[in-house]
Amino acid sequence: MDGFERKEPLTSHHLVAEPAEDGTAQGSDSAREEPTEASFFSKWTLPIILFLLTVFTTLWAGAYQTYNGPVRGPLNFLITSPEMLWRGIPFASALLFILTTHELGHYVLSKIHRVPASLPLFIPGLPHFIGTFGAIIRMRGPILSRRALFDIGVAGPLAGFVVAVVVLIIGLSLSTVVDRTATIGLQLGEPLLLQFLSWLVIGPLPPEADVLLHPIGFAAWFGLFVTSLNLLPIGQLDGGHVAYALWGRRQRTMALVFIPILLVLGFVGWPGWLLWAFMAGIWGLGHPPVMDPYVPLGRNRTIVGWIALAVFVLTFVPVPFSFH
Numbered sequence: 001m002d003g004f005e006r007k008e009p010l011t012s013h014h015l016v017a018e019p020a021e022d023g024t025a026q027g028s029d030s031a032r033e034e035p036t037e038a039s040f041f042s043k044w045t046l047p048i049i050l051f052l053l054t055v056f057t058t059l060w061a062g063a064y065q066t067y068n069g070p071v072r073g074p075l076n077f078l079i080t081s082p083e084m085l086w087r088g089i090p091f092a093s094a095l096l097f098i099l100t101t102h103e104l105g106h107y108v109l110s111k112i113h114r115v116p117a118s119l120p121l122f123i124p125g126l127p128h129f130i131g132t133f134g135a136i137i138r139m140r141g142p143i144l145s146r147r148a149l150f151d152i153g154v155a156g157p158l159a160g161f162v163v164a165v166v167v168l169i170i171g172l173s174l175s176t177v178v179d180r181t182a183t184i185g186l187q188l189g190e191p192l193l194l195q196f197l198s199w200l201v202i203g204p205l206p207p208e209a210d211v212l213l214h215p216i217g218f219a220a221w222f223g224l225f226v227t228s229l230n231l232l233p234i235g236q237l238d239g240g241h242v243a244y245a246l247w248g249r250r251q252r253t254m255a256l257v258f259i260p261i262l263l264v265l266g267f268v269g270w271p272g273w274l275l276w277a278f279m280a281g282i283w284g285l286g287h288p289p290v291m292d293p294y295v296p297l298g299r300n301r302t303i304v305g306w307i308a309l310a311v312f313v314l315t316f317v318p319v320p321f322s323f324h
Contacts, residue, residue, distance in 0.1 A: 038118065038140060042118070043118065043119070044119075046121065047118065047119040047120065047121055047122075050121055050122045050123065050124065051120075051122050053122075053124040054096070054122035054123070054124045054125075054131070054132050054135075055092065055096065056124070057124040057125060057126075057127055057131035057132060058088065058091065058092035058095055058096060058130065058131035058132055059085050059088035059089065059092045059131070060074060060078060060085065060088060060127035060131055061074070061088065061091070061092075061125075061126075061127040061128070061129060061130050061131030061132075062087065062088025062089070062090065062091030062092045062095075062131070062215055063077075063084050063085045063086070063087040063088035064077050064088070064127055064128075065088075065091060065215060065218070066084075066087045066088070066215065067081070067084065067087075069081075074126075074127040074128055078127075088215075090214070090215045090216050090219075091215035091216065091218065091219050092131070092219075094167050094171070094215070094216045094219035094220065095130065095132070095219035095222060095223065096122075097163060097167065098160050098163050098164050098167060098219065098220070098222075098223035098226075099120075099122070099132070099134065099135055099160070099223070099226070100120065100135075101159045101160050101162075101163040102135075102156045102157065102159060102160030102163075102223075102226070102227075103120035103135050103136075103137055103156065104120070104159065105155035105156040105157075105158065105159030105160065106137050106152055106153075106155055106156040107119070107120065107137055108155065109148075109151045109152045109155040110137070110139065110152050112151070113143070113145065113148035113151060113152060115139060115141050115142075115143055115148060115152065116139070116140035116141040117137050117138065117139050117140065118137055118138040118139075118140065119137075120135045120136070120137055121135060121136050121137070121138065122134075122135040123135060123136070130222055134226065143290065144290060144291040144292070145290065145291065145292055145295075146245050146290050146291075146292050146293055146295050146297065147245070147292075147295065147297060147298075147301065149241055149244070149245045149290055150241070150242060150245035150246070150297055150301055150305070151301075152241070153238050153240075153241030153242045153245065154238070154241075154242050154304060154305065154308050156230070156238055157227050157230050157231055157238050157239075157308060157311065158304070158307070158308060158311065160223060160226070160227055161223075161224070161227050161311050161315070163223070164220050164223035164224050164227065165193070165197070165220075167216060167217075167219060167220040167223065168193075168194070168197055168217060168220035168221070168223075168224070169197060169201060170216055170217075170220075171213060171214045171215075171216035171217025171218070171219070171220045171221075172197060172198055172201040172202060172211070172213075172214075172217055173201055174214035174216060174217065175202070175211050175212060175213050175214045175217050176211070176212045176214075177202065177205065177209050177210070177211055177212075178209070178210055178211075178212045179208060179209065179210075180207075180208050180209060180210040181208065183210055183212070185323065186321060186322075186323060187321070187322045187323065188213070188218075188221055188320065188321065189270075189317035189318070189319045189320040189321065189322070190317065191224060191225075191228070191314060191315050191316060191317040192313070192314050192315075193224065193314040193315055194221065194224065198211055224315040225315070225317070225320055227311065227312075227315050228312055228315040228316040228317070229276070231308060231309075231311065231312040231315075232258060232276075232280075232312075233251055233254040233255055233258060234255045234258065234259075234280045234283065234285060235251075235252075235255060235280075235283055235284045235285050235286050235287045235288075236283040236284065236287075237283075239308075239312065240255065240287050241287065242305055242308050243255075243287075244287035244290075245297060245301075245305070246297065246302065246305045248293055249286075251286065251287050252285055252286035252287070255280070255285035255286065256285060258280075259277050259280060259281075259285070262274070262276055262277040262280070263277050265318050265319070269318050269319035270318075270319045270320055270321055270322075272320070272321070
């Protein structure tokens with residue numbers, strides 16, 4: 001699900017550094033030119049329209065998740081039972097709260113560093129699953145500073161993570177414990193953080209028991225999943241921005257290490273990792289240079305960077321989806 005035109009659907013957050021015509025990096029004089037003023041439509045009308053559409057599709061998806069009638073597809077459900085859309089409010093509101101917080105983290109830090117940025121552009125999706133492909137923020141000017149790159153890149157995942165944790169605690173308190181042998185269909189992987197919070201909120205479970213997540217809990221789970229995806233240290237993801245700001249060119253080495261890992265996980269676990277490895281090759285593994293690559297981030301930013309790494313470890317799940 002979030003970035004700076006950076007973002008691809010389903011949360012990949014991009015911060016693309018466009019080179020100047022003479023081939024110099026984004027810190028050149030040509031990169032300092034004033035960005036063109038956005039039209040009223042792209043500045044206000046388009047973000048509002050896309051947000052309202054995403055509200056509808058996530059409501060639709062959330063309501064369809066709670067539907068226990070004959071399975072005829074979400075379109076038939078909407079036509080025959082439009083009065084049930086209100087049942088999607090818990091899921092849609094929780095999910096959009098997490099995604100919006102993530103995007104506003106990028107947006108606010110962009111404003112602080114005086115980098116022109118659009119309002120979040122939400123991408124409505126099919127109602128079969130969650131109803132959205134995430135959101136993006138378009139950067140209308142280059143990020144010249146290594147510190148600005150770090151701040152803007154890390155703000156989104158950490159802001160969204162904090163909200164997702166709070167929402168997950170609420171969702172777990174509303175969830176129910178069921179017999180594992182009676183559950184069929186889609187099974188969600190359990191990151192370390194979910195396992196810990198489930199033990200804290202619900203308590204230890206016997207081997208034959210499982211937790212049936214409330215829609216709010218499912219929205220939080222997806223928020224954590226999006227966070228882990230965006231923190232992968234690959235060029236144009238949030239994790240790539242953070243890794244480059246922290247370790248410079250070594251970020252590319254980290255990306256090269258992760259690609260084989262994703263390929264292995266794709267073959268032995270969730271096939272979706274194969275798509276992510278392929279997309280990483282398209283986006284580029286390395287991060288574009290910035291103007292001041294040798295200016296130190298300072299102790300506080302370095303600590304925040306290690307916190308972001310810990311968040312990735314706590315939210316990453318090798319097999320996020322499986323069917324039983």
